Amino acid sequence: MTVIVGLVHKNRVHLGADSAGVSGLQLTVRADGKAFRNGPYVMGFTTSFRMGQLLRYSFQPPPPPPNGDLHGFMVTTWTNDLRTCLKDGGWARKESEQEQAGTFLVGVLGRLFSICDDYQVAEHADGYAAVGCGDDLALGALHATDLLGMAPRVRLTAALAAADHHSAGVTGPYLFASTPKK
DSSP, X not given: OOEEEEEEETTEEEEEEOOEEEETTEEEEOSSOSEEEETTEEEEEOXXXXXXXXXXXXXXXXXXXXXXXXXXXXXXXXXXXXXXXXXXXXXXXXXTTEEEOOOEEEEETTEEEEEOTTOOEEEOTTSEEXXXXXXXXXXXXXXXXXXXXXXXXXXXXXXXXXXXXXOTTOXXXXXXEEOOOO
């Protein structure tokens, strides 16, 4: 249970994450953050802290292509390297001959993607996205603030706070990460 929010602003991707670790009715505030930078990528995860640890400390994502089909690269080369990392780290699952992982946001080169548990790569036309149990609440806040000219961190904080206020699976403190400045 969690919420990860992301948005594109001035060719950079900004992510925000809550700090909830939830198991049943138990809520733990985690010090190990769910949003981070890994090379030129920024990532924020849901599903499992183990998966997030592999993304942060074990995954060595390939460099993005400087030009060309970034979405195609994410769907093929990037996801194949991700699958290998998660398998080697003992996280990937296989059920009915279908591999499954977890859900997270990835930003690179001013573009925002969701990686779904079936390794589907979604790119968001709105320029913002959210995943986790508070995603609908956060998406409403991101939509409502879209044309208000707010700074990225202010918008992300508003989205996180909306999910925090209305979802039992979301809690602060909030953590933020962004792709590198060019």
